[in-house]
Amino acid sequence: MRGRIAQACIKAGRDPVSVILTAVSKTQPPDSLEAALATGQRVFGENRVQEAQGHWAERRAALPDLELRLIGPLQTNKTVEAVELFDVIETLDREKLAVALSAAMKKTGRRPRVLVQVNTGAEPQKAGVLPAEADALIAAARDIHGLSVEGLMCIPPADEAPEPHFDLLAEIAARNGLSVLSMGMSGDYETAIRCGATHVRVGSALFGERNTPLKPS
Numbered sequence: 001m002r003g004r005i006a007q008a009c010i011k012a013g014r015d016p017v018s019v020i021l022t023a024v025s026k027t028q029p030p031d032s033l034e035a036a037l038a039t040g041q042r043v044f045g046e047n048r049v050q051e052a053q054g055h056w057a058e059r060r061a062a063l064p065d066l067e068l069r070l071i072g073p074l075q076t077n078k079t080v081e082a083v084e085l086f087d088v089i090e091t092l093d094r095e096k097l098a099v100a101l102s103a104a105m106k107k108t109g110r111r112p113r114v115l116v117q118v119n120t121g122a123e124p125q126k127a128g129v130l131p132a133e134a135d136a137l138i139a140a141a142r143d144i145h146g147l148s149v150e151g152l153m154c155i156p157p158a159d160e161a162p163e164p165h166f167d168l169l170a171e172i173a174a175r176n177g178l179s180v181l182s183m184g185m186s187g188d189y190e191t192a193i194r195c196g197a198t199h200v201r202v203g204s205a206l207f208g209e210r211n212t213p214l215k216p217s
């Protein structure tokens with residue numbers, strides 16, 4: 001997979017080191033996690049705090065270079081546990097959550113980096129701040145609540161071409177001085193790279209179908 005990402009970068013005229021692979025490890029069994037780690041993979045994305053604790057709480061001590069990224073919705077009553085475990089929280093989507101994250105960081109002494117999730121398709125069933133409200137949330141998170149906002153994340157509608165959504169995310173990031181774009185998954189990461197993604201979140205294309213062993217890159 002890293003080889004395919006590198007090829008997509010070269011095709012887009014980008015340095016392959018400019019794009020980081022986030023391995024989406026939700027639902028994966030221990031053997032698949034160990035196989036991924038054996039290939040040198042160190043950046044992992046998880047959807048749920050409790051499942052991530054089961055995957056990584058005991059492994060963290062032996063993996064100082066491990067980076068855990070929360071890529072699923074976060075409830076305010078789980079912020080302390082999330083801040084204790086994750087290095088990056090990609091799903092800030094409302095000011096109430098920014099308040100809770102700020103309090104959790106003060107309580108734990110840990111300061112994970114934060115991405116704002118933008119609901120680029122304005123889908124009512126999907127998490128994420130609406131594009132028109134993204135600038136205000138970014139400003140509040142940074143200037144009022146003191147969060148280390150470094151970028152944006154999106155999940156385009158499944159039934160639409162992803163490129164306009166990736167372009168929109170890049171535009172919002174640029175006008176807010178943000179350099180990190182977490183966008184692109186197994187089916188559209190090449191398009192995301194062409195649109196400027198710095199992180200692509202890949203699950204099935206890396207691990208295969210759910211609960212199947214990782215295939216070598």
